[in-house]
Structure formats: C-alpha cells, structure tokens
Amino acid sequence: MPDQGFEIDEDGEIRIEPTEEDWKTLREVSDSIPKAAYLVILVEFCERFTYYDPAELPGAMGKGQQTATALTTFFQFWCYVTPIIGAVIADQYWGKYKTILIFACIYFVGLIVLTLTSIPSAIASGATFPGFIVAIIIIGLGTGGIKANVSPLVAEQYKNTKPFVKTIKPKLSSKFAADEGDLPVHNSVANKGDVRVIVTPQATYQKLFNMFYWGINCGSLAAVVTVILEKNFGFWPAYLLPTLVFIPGILIVFAGKKLYVRNPPRGSIFLEVFKVIRLSFKYGLEGCKPSVLQKEHPEVAKNATWDDVFIDELRRTFRACVVFCWYPIYWLCYSQMTNNMVSMTATMQTGDVPNDIMQNINPLTLVIVIPIMDKFFYPGLRRLGIHFGPMARITCGFFFAAIAMGYAAGIQAYIYSQGPYYEYPTGNGKNDVSAGLIVPAYIFIAISEIFASITGLEYAYRKAPEKMKSLVMAVFLFMNCFGSILGFTLVSVAVDPKLLWMYAGISIAMGICAPLFYFCHGKNDKSDIAEDAIGRSRHTEVVDEYEAEAKPAF
CATH class of the missing domain: 1.20.1250.20 (MFS general substrate transporter like domains)
Structure with a gap:
C-alpha cells in the first residue's frame, strides 16, 4: 500500500489524505x-x-x-x-x-x-x-x-x-442514516466494526x-x-x-x-477582467497569460497587471457563468408560482382560505423535504457509491420544473372544462374546481428548487475564484432578471383562454432544455470528482487537463 500523506489542522488533529484505493472503496460523507x-x-x-x-x-x-x-x-x-x-x-x-x-x-x-x-x-x-x-x-x-x-x-x-479519511462508529439505525450522526474515532484506535470514510468538501x-x-x-x-x-x-x-x-x-x-x-477584500480586479476580455478576442484566453505574451507579444506583456493564475481563475469563472445561462427558463417556470398560478387559484374554490396563501405550500414543502434529502437521500446515494454531481442535480431540477408546468397546464385545462364560467373565469368568478388540485404543482416546483436552485448556489461558490466569490454569486442571481424579461414577453398570452397554452409551452421549453443542459455540461461532474480526489492544491492542473480534452469554448 502506498504511503498516505497527512497534515495537522489548526486544532491539532491529524488528517490523513485518502489514497487512490480509498477513493475506490470508501464512501464520502460531509x-x-x-x-x-x-x-x-x-x-x-x-x-x-x-x-x-x-x-x-x-x-x-x-x-x-x-x-x-x-x-x-x-x-x-x-x-x-x-x-x-x-x-x-x-x-x-x-x-x-x-x-x-x-x-x-x-x-x-x-x-x-x-x-x-x-x-x-x-x-x-x-x-x-x-x-x-x-x-x-x-x-x-x-x-x-x-x-x-x-x-x-x-x-x-x-x-x-x-x-481526509475519518474512522467512525456506525449507528445501529438504518444503513441510510445521516453521515454526520456517526461518532468519529481516531484512526489509530479504530476497533472492529468501525468504518473508514472520506470527508469531502x-x-x-x-x-x-x-x-x-x-x-x-x-x-x-x-x-x-x-x-x-x-x-x-x-x-x-x-x-x-x-x-x-x-x-x-x-x-x-x-x-x-x-x-x-x-476574508478581506481582494482589491481591484475588474479593470484587469475587462482588459483580459478585450485582449482575448485578439489572442485567445490562453494567449493572454503574461508568460505567453512575453514570448509572442512583449510590447503587450509589459502592460499586463495580472498573472497566469488570474487567467486560469477567469477561465473557471467563465465555465460557471456558461452553466448559469440555462437558468432564465427555469426562473420563468419558478415565477409562475407567484403570479399566474396565484391568479389561477383565484378562479378555483378555496373555501375560507385566501388564494394568495396557497403559494406558501412551496416553502412549507422545502422546510419538510430539505432535511429528508440531507439526512437520508444524499447520504444514501453516497453509501451506494452513486456520485450525484451538480450537473445531474441541476438537470433533475429542470425536469421537475417542466413537470410542474405540465401539471399546471393540465389543471388549467380542467378548470376551463368546468362551469359556470368555463374558459373565462377571470373577472367573472370561480369555476367548480377545488384549489387543492394545484397543490402538486407547488410541490414539484419545491423539489425542483432543491435540485436546481440550491445546487446553483453551491456551484457558484465552489467554482468561483477566491477573488470573485460574490461576483459569480451575483451573476447566478442576475439570471433571475432574464427570467423576468421572458415573463414580460408572455404577458399577452397570460389571459384566458390562452393560459393553458402558456403553461404547456413553458413546460415543453423546460423539458427540452433539461437533456440539452446535461448533454452540454454533464461532463463537468467528472472534473468535480477529480477536484475532490486530488485536492485544491492540484486542481488547476486537473481542470486544464480536463478542459483540453473537452475542448471548451474559452
């Protein structure tokens, strides 16, 4: 067995680096x-x-x-x-x-x-x-x-x-119990029955x-x-x-x-970003590295205020932002929950419950389901050796959003089929349809958030360079604005009896985007595995090698 490296953290605890064999045989925990x-x-x-x-x-x-x-x-x-x-x-x-x-x-x-x-x-x-x-x-x-x-x-x-590798005492409960509930023990005093796991960022x-x-x-x-x-x-x-x-x-x-x-502010980087982007149109992003400019364009290199590492970090930023470009259609689906679907429930029988309270089914679902996903679902997949990476999770989120809109289209069709106002209930009154039928749509949207929205936040942080954490997060959030713009374009069809086709169209668009997204970005999950396996100190080397194989746009 090859020697395992180790380091001592600030609390004095020895942390053993996982070997290649460990990555093949041990499960990951948080x-x-x-x-x-x-x-x-x-x-x-x-x-x-x-x-x-x-x-x-x-x-x-x-x-x-x-x-x-x-x-x-x-x-x-x-x-x-x-x-x-x-x-x-x-x-x-x-x-x-x-x-x-x-x-x-x-x-x-x-x-x-x-x-x-x-x-x-x-x-x-x-x-x-x-x-x-x-x-x-x-x-x-x-x-x-x-x-x-x-x-x-x-x-x-x-x-x-x-x-790092950790030895834990397994619980007596279900094999899919939470990783974090296990009791850690020092590797040197591990007893029979203790389990070795890899704690990953x-x-x-x-x-x-x-x-x-x-x-x-x-x-x-x-x-x-x-x-x-x-x-x-x-x-x-x-x-x-x-x-x-x-x-x-x-x-x-x-x-x-x-x-x-x-962490302190990193200083002015935006001027450098604009300069690099401008030069990249002429020399390519790799050609903007000072080491390359010094050889090929020394007259330009003398004005460079950045280094080669900055270019590598900027490439990572571009990779993350390209992933976010798929989100406007998702946010268009999400926004239906707070506008058109609220109006839909106003045309249904809600009893004594105000129709605008119905949208709170979404956060209520999230409050209940998120702990279940965190304690059982994700740890269960890791115990089975299944790597459910960010791109796969986002794809699932897009599919659930498409299902939510498809279901909303079906309910809207059912509302139009019922009296007394049939296809023109808005402004007239309520059709004889229970508002309880729309509840699954809110639940589907909530599940889509767990996979798409939460993972988007995680991906924005993990992939952003240290100098650009907040900026990349802001770019991810900014995609919501484009979702609003798409919503503006649909105002003309957000009326009876066109609402059915609006929901159906959004569902189809999201359903098409989901597999296309995974086809374009699913390979990024492989680089995530490499990142955790090799460590951040060698991450740049891995990403460069992986990108050379994938032939990215930048």
Missing part, C-alpha cells in the same frame, strides 16, 4: 458545519422574514391591479440587479461582512419608510404611494448587498479545502447550502402571518412585524463579528 455558519443562516432567516411581495396592494393605494403588478415586477427585477452592486463593493472594497452589515442598515431604513407610509393617516394624506416607491427602491438596494454576499459568507465559515458544501436554503424558506413562511395580519388588522401591522424581526438580524451580524471567518 463534515460538521461550523457554528458561525448557523449564525449567518439565522441572519438570512431574519432577512427572508421581511422579504415578501409588498407590491400587491391595489386596495391600499387605490392604483389598481395593473399598477400593483407593474410594481411587483419592478421590485423583483431590481432585487436581482442590485446584487451586482453588492458583489463589486464586497469583492473590491469592503469585504462580505462589512458589506452585509451596511446594506442591512440600508434595508432597515427602507422597512421603516414602508411601515410609516402604510399607517392610516399616511394613506389618508396620499403619502402611501410615493413612500412605497421610495421604500421598495431602498429595500431592493439593501437586498442586493445582502443577497450577493450572505451565501458566500456562510460557505467561508467552513475552512477545510481538502478531503463537496459533500460538506452540499449540506451547508441545503441548511442555508432551509433557513431561507423558514423565513419565507412569514407571508402566512403577514397576510393574516393585513386581512384582520390592516397594512401597517403586516409591515411592522417584519421590521421588528429584522432588528435581531442586524444585531446578530454585529455581535458575531469575532466569530465569523472574514
């Missing part, structure tokens, strides 16, 4: 999650508690449903543009922690404006509408600074970057982002409470509650300063 990461997740819970759709208020402002829809669309678009601003500031000037803290304060100012302009006297004086516009602009800016940086900050709390980041998304959706369930408050007590209590909940979020960020792993 490491324990640092406590500081849970603090950041708690901050995100408080932020999500306040982030519900504040634009659907035609009754309070007296501007009508069309204005409310326009404001909703603008708010969603603005919230996914501003992360670019937050990412640039964090990566270049302030760092993630300071950026989150300052933008959280900006967010809080917007919440105060929103609350004060929703009180009865403000509504009576006509201050609500202009105050509302100002509030959503401020809140959207605050959201951008937080959204682009909070998930990378969560991931940065886990500092181990190399896989990939499995750990997967678990970490699952927990992060779980926190997001726990906060999203606040919409149930705020809708009830608005219905029974008015708008200002519905806004006051999230404003008060956000205060602990800011305090947690501030109080946990000494606990967080806080």
